[in-house]
Amino acid sequence: MVRQEKLLEVQDLQKSYGRKNNITKALNGISFDILPGEFLGIMGPSGSGKTTLLNCIATIIKPTSGRVLLNGKNISAFDSKDLAEYRGSRIGYLFQNFELLDNLTGQENILLPVSIHGMELTKARAKLDELASFLEITDILDKFPSQMSGGQKQRVAAARSLISDPDIVLADEPTGALDTRSARTLMNKLDGMNRSSGRTILMVSHDPNAASFCSRILFIQDGVIFHELRRKQEESREKFYERILQVLAQLGGGSANVL
Numbered sequence: 001m002v003r004q005e006k007l008l009e010v011q012d013l014q015k016s017y018g019r020k021n022n023i024t025k026a027l028n029g030i031s032f033d034i035l036p037g038e039f040l041g042i043m044g045p046s047g048s049g050k051t052t053l054l055n056c057i058a059t060i061i062k063p064t065s066g067r068v069l070l071n072g073k074n075i076s077a078f079d080s081k082d083l084a085e086y087r088g089s090r091i092g093y094l095f096q097n098f099e100l101l102d103n104l105t106g107q108e109n110i111l112l113p114v115s116i117h118g119m120e121l122t123k124a125r126a127k128l129d130e131l132a133s134f135l136e137i138t139d140i141l142d143k144f145p146s147q148m149s150g151g152q153k154q155r156v157a158a159a160r161s162l163i164s165d166p167d168i169v170l171a172d173e174p175t176g177a178l179d180t181r182s183a184r185t186l187m188n189k190l191d192g193m194n195r196s197s198g199r200t201i202l203m204v205s206h207d208p209n210a211a212s213f214c215s216r217i218l219f220i221q222d223g224v225i226f227h228e229l230r231r232k233q234e235e236s237r238e239k240f241y242e243r244i245l246q247v248l249a250q251l252g253g254g255s256a257n258v259l
């Protein structure tokens with residue numbers, strides 16, 4: 001069997017907030033790997049540590065202990081130049097609330113990482129056209145966020161997270177602020193990107209419908225992984241969705257909106 005190189009390795013990650021007698025242990029020793037081309041979901045109840053995990057990987061917050069490796073390199077050992085490159089072009093971040101700048105058009109928002117991180121503009125414009133066409137936002141590129149629907153805003157945000165061609169997209173509840181139809185459209189786009197161009201995605205979601213697009217799901221509770229589900233080859237999304245619901249039922253909760 002050919003051994004696949006790991007893209008991302010999370011090793012014994014721990015994160016505590018607060019100090020002295022007011023400590024919250026958000027992550028209590030989380031370890032997993034992501035292979036190139038995987039679409040990995042993270043599910044778990046509110047407060048289980050999902051966003052903390054994603055933010056440690058994104059270097060938005062610093063873990064208390066443990067390591068994250070990208071392509072075998074420890075991201076906490078990065079110097080400021082490596083760190084800027086990691087944040088600017090090796091990872092793309094998709095937020096629940098889009099985080100678009102109100103006074104910039106769609107196109108300007110998408111190209112923002114390019115101006116910040118100095119990508120070649122001709123290359124970036126070609127990439128913008130390709131992404132806009134795929135995400136069906138070509139017609140709204142000159143609009144401001146206040147003139148877009150929620151689904152359009154999130155697809156613009158998706159284009160922004162992809163403009164620098166990152167190794168991995170980190171998505172935190174990307175459908176959380178969307179209606180059912182827009183959520184399904186976005187998930188179909190993310191799924192299409194994962195399947196057609198092998199884009200690696202790590203997505204936090206509490207929504208079993210969104211999670212059923214993943215190829216593998218880690219369930220976390222109280223800062224530890226307590227279960228893993230892998231979508232079988234040829235398994236339909238509906239069947240996988242049913243298995244996700246069964247795990248959530250064991251957890252004693254979880255929403256079950258049907259897309």
Ligand SMILES: Nc1ncnc2c1ncn2[C@@H]1O[C@H](COP(=O)(O)OP(=O)(O)OP(=O)(O)O)[C@@H](O)[C@H]1O
Pocket residue numbers: 017018024025026044045046047048049050051052053206
């Ligand atoms: N900045 C902070 N200071 C103190 N405690 C925090 C901080 N951020 C998160 N926590 C705590 O850490 C735990 C994990 O929070 P986290 O946001 O990672 O959970 P989550 O699984 O993403 O939750 P949700 O699904 O509600 O977004 C929670 O108990 C939370 O209250």
